[in-house]
Amino acid sequence: MSHESILLPLLRLSCQTLTTAAAPPDMPIPLPPLSRQIALQFAATFLIFSAVWPFYYLRAAEWNWLAVALLIGAAAFLIARLSRQPWWWQLIHLLFVPLLWAGLQMPVSPLWFLGAFILLCLVFRGAASGRIPLYLSGAATSLWLTRLLPHQARALDLGAGIGSLLWPLSRQRPDLHLVGIENAPLPWLFGKLRLKNTRIDWRWGDLWAHSLAPYQVVYCFLSPAPMAALWEKACREMQPGSLLISKAFPIPDALPETLSGPEDDMVARLYVYRIPG
Ligand SMILES: C[S@@+](CC[C@H](N)C(=O)[O-])C[C@H]1O[C@@H](n2cnc3c(N)ncnc32)[C@H](O)[C@@H]1O
Structure with a gap:
């Protein structure tokens, strides 16, 4: 796959996440859909991978995955900040890949994470699909x-x-x-x-x-x-x-x-x- 074929979709994704940046300061920015946040993470990941890949490849060095994870977190945070996502999304983008790396270092079967994820989906489906979480009136x-x-x-x-x-x-x-x-x-x-x-x-x-x-x-x-x-x-x-x-x-x-x-x-x-x- 050529460098260009990776960078073009990446650029498109970045532009998509950045579209809210043009909104005037007094206009509330509509909360972005989940797909936009996922696109933002992918954009940051591709950006860092395409930047560090030649470095490791040319020196035939072993990948430092912690450094890569931290760089992806920083890039995702930066894109989220520039595109004026709500502060909690900025925090999630900063921490997501570094925490993923930390989770993979733990001596815990990945099935536990999968189980917890499925359980969360079964209970909080509305939060993911329509930004309506579960909390109760009594x-x-x-x-x-x-x-x-x-x-x-x-x-x-x-x-x-x-x-x-x-x-x-x-x-x-x-x-x-x-x-x-x-x-x-x-x-x-x-x-x-x-x-x-x-x-x-x-x-x-x-x-x-x-x-x-x-x-x-x-x-x-x-x-x-x-x-x-x-x-x-x-x-x-x-x-x-x-x-x-x-x-x-x-x-x-x-x-x-x-x-x-x-x-x-x-x-x-x-x-x-x-x-x-
Ligand atoms: C904040 S809770 C309120 C629960 C209940 N009405 C009460 O007052 O105790 C909102 C509920 O809406 C559900 N919900 C979200 N999106 C939905 C949808 N598209 N169709 C049906 N229920 C949905 C969620 O799963 C959640 O249980």
């Missing part, structure tokens, strides 16, 4: 919700975790018809077993593929990332006058009809939006 949130939900409403918990909201809500408000949808395998299974003998309709599926049309109330506790798209979906599919309630994360550029929840706790705050006519 009985306190369900108490606030009981005051907001209309009598005999059909209500959906969008990204329902392990059912820790629906479970107390179904006991406090037996008049409601409750549905939960989840697509991370282990939380879904846990919820399935937990809610087996209840009236809660517990479903497996992707929240983006699930129609919101049949619900008078949709509750969600997701992350800032999907809120604008979710509002669009809700306005498209839900009946005018029905409610979208978001815990902790407001919808950008939409005015909540009411705020609910404890005033001193931003994470427990409920933003209540009414679907316009």
Whole structure:
């Protein structure tokens, strides 16, 4: 493979990661997708490999892998910094390959790492695919919700975790018809077993593929990332006058009809939006 055929895709990847650098300073940079971060790591790796390879090859010297790992970490950090990635991504890029090197030095079977990785994917699938991690609402949130939900409403918990909201809500408000949808395998299974003998309709599926049309109330506790798209979906599919309630994360550029929840706790705050006519 020629030097050029390695460098051209590398250059393209670097340019792709650098596109956000042109954004004006007062404009928030949209959080980049995971694929962009992976491209950035590959770009740094190719850059360092193509720089150090002639050095080791010409001198027929043994590779110093620690030095190479540190160089890749530094290059990845630099690209992340120049392309103004969020600070936690800069840190991840700095440490990723050096930690990979350190992990390979440990006398531990790589199968343990593979097992831990698979377990994390099974629990936190939403974090990798849509930047929506798993954290739970509980009985306190369900108490606030009981005051907001209309009598005999059909209500959906969008990204329902392990059912820790629906479970107390179904006991406090037996008049409601409750549905939960989840697509991370282990939380879904846990919820399935937990809610087996209840009236809660517990479903497996992707929240983006699930129609919101049949619900008078949709509750969600997701992350800032999907809120604008979710509002669009809700306005498209839900009946005018029905409610979208978001815990902790407001919808950008939409005015909540009411705020609910404890005033001193931003994470427990409920933003209540009414679907316009
Ligand atoms: C912050 S948790 C909230 C759990 C629950 N609603 C609660 O309040 O306790 C968000 C949940 O959404 C799930 N999720 C993320 N993306 C999803 C998707 N595309 N389809 C269905 N569920 C998703 C995650 O797996 C996670 O369990």
